[in-house]
Amino acid sequence: MKTLIKNVYALLPDGTTPLTNIMIDRDKIASIGEVPEDFRAAKVIDGKDKFAVPGFVNAHTHASMTLFRSYADDMNLMDWLNNMIWPAEAKMQEEDIYWGAMLAAVEMIEGGTTTFADMYGPYMEKVAEATADAGLRAVLSRGIIGVAPDGDAKIEENVSLYKDFHGAADGRITVMFGPHAPYTCPPDFLKKVAKTAQSLGAEVHIHMAETKAEIEQITKAYGKRPFRYVEETGLFDGKGTLAAHCVHLDEEDIAIIKKHGIRVAHNPGSNMKLASGVAPVPRLLKEGVCVALGTDGASSNNNLDMLEEINLAAMLHKVSTLDPLAVPARTALKMGTEYGAKAVGLTGVGKLEAGCKADITLFDMNSAAWYPRNDLASLLVYSAHADSASTVLVDGKVLMEDKELLTLDKERIFYEAQKCAERLTK
Numbered sequence: 001m002k003t004l005i006k007n008v009y010a011l012l013p014d015g016t017t018p019l020t021n022i023m024i025d026r027d028k029i030a031s032i033g034e035v036p037e038d039f040r041a042a043k044v045i046d047g048k049d050k051f052a053v054p055g056f057v058n059a060h061t062h063a064s065m066t067l068f069r070s071y072a073d074d075m076n077l078m079d080w081l082n083n084m085i086w087p088a089e090a091k092m093q094e095e096d097i098y099w100g101a102m103l104a105a106v107e108m109i110e111g112g113t114t115t116f117a118d119m120y121g122p123y124m125e126k127v128a129e130a131t132a133d134a135g136l137r138a139v140l141s142r143g144i145i146g147v148a149p150d151g152d153a154k155i156e157e158n159v160s161l162y163k164d165f166h167g168a169a170d171g172r173i174t175v176m177f178g179p180h181a182p183y184t185c186p187p188d189f190l191k192k193v194a195k196t197a198q199s200l201g202a203e204v205h206i207h208m209a210e211t212k213a214e215i216e217q218i219t220k221a222y223g224k225r226p227f228r229y230v231e232e233t234g235l236f237d238g239k240g241t242l243a244a245h246c247v248h249l250d251e252e253d254i255a256i257i258k259k260h261g262i263r264v265a266h267n268p269g270s271n272m273k274l275a276s277g278v279a280p281v282p283r284l285l286k287e288g289v290c291v292a293l294g295t296d297g298a299s300s301n302n303n304l305d306m307l308e309e310i311n312l313a314a315m316l317h318k319v320s321t322l323d324p325l326a327v328p329a330r331t332a333l334k335m336g337t338e339y340g341a342k343a344v345g346l347t348g349v350g351k352l353e354a355g356c357k358a359d360i361t362l363f364d365m366n367s368a369a370w371y372p373r374n375d376l377a378s379l380l381v382y383s384a385h386a387d388s389a390s391t392v393l394v395d396g397k398v399l400m401e402d403k404e405l406l407t408l409d410k411e412r413i414f415y416e417a418q419k420c421a422e423r424l425t426k
């Protein structure tokens, strides 16, 4: 099926925003520019007053945690996890994981996100089901906490997730391994995860160096900081690693990140709300590290709004370095799109370019925030909000058109999610 997005402003990989046309053939962008004479589109989308950008890539989240939004605020990470989140998560059933992920899907599509990297579990197959139902693209991992007695069973669940869903939903779902964090996974356990993931050729998604408390705890327990601790287990020797947070880094940590080509998911909203700190993002970018953006879960953010993370990334590093060029608008946009796709292990995603996947968000510029139209990329990052997202395509399929969700029944999802949350949090 061929689709034409006609007369649209488009954010191209070189940062320009020409008025152009986007030709889509099945799941891919066929070309951008003049409409070829022989291009017969079955569907034409009017791009008048619309700004097309690559769909956002949320490089680190816990989708089903939407059920815990506004349930545990104004706490630090360890207090929040130990005293509020983990006790509530222990009650979660299959339906909670599914409806929580479906609520996340509504929010993500409505905000222009087309891909998300998710770490949660048990019942990650329900997140896969929600992804397939919504039409989104996802990189899923079974979050594995290795301190409980059933650690090995959790590794086996990640193996099953990989075998059952890597490449599923027409290739929209891929699977990584998800050892939760250095402080929840002892060394022999991490070695086992590393060996298992590497035997399958799977990548790894892990929380790293998020808080000062983590650095202190790991240093006290093992005599080394989290990055060297995990490096010595061999976890970073496999196909690739996506490391969420990376807030508290020293020179050796940065050297380890570079040596292993570790990709970083920066979560400015969550790091601010949990009072975790400010990740050294300008330095990492300068060192050539791939830095993407994530929301983290909706209980520590408290939303899944990637445009807000893009804005926060651009703003936070200016104020923390007193350098207005620390993260410029176009860099922040790349972190939320092109670098995001690379960070989560996807090629041919995250760019408006011929041959790339047709994962596209159209922003409606018919509001005051979009005037005057000096610089569209700047307007998107510094002035507009996610509710300007009006049309979203993944793999060339329209998931939202003129604000109408085409794959999801919003009323039902709100009802079921409310019911699940009441059981879990009351």
Ligand SMILES: CSC[C@H]1O[C@@H](n2cnc3c(O)ncnc32)[C@H](O)[C@@H]1O
Pocket: 062, 077, 081, 085, 086, 089, 119, 120, 121, 142, 143, 144, 145, 180, 181, 207, 210, 270, 296, 297, 300
């Ligand atoms: C074992 S599944 C994933 C696990 O991670 C928890 N989580 C959510 N946000 C964070 C964060 O910022 N740092 C560490 N862990 C986090 C989530 O509640 C699940 O238990």
Ligand SMILES: [Zn+2]
Pocket: 060, 061, 062, 207, 244, 296, 297
């Ligand atoms: Zn997280």
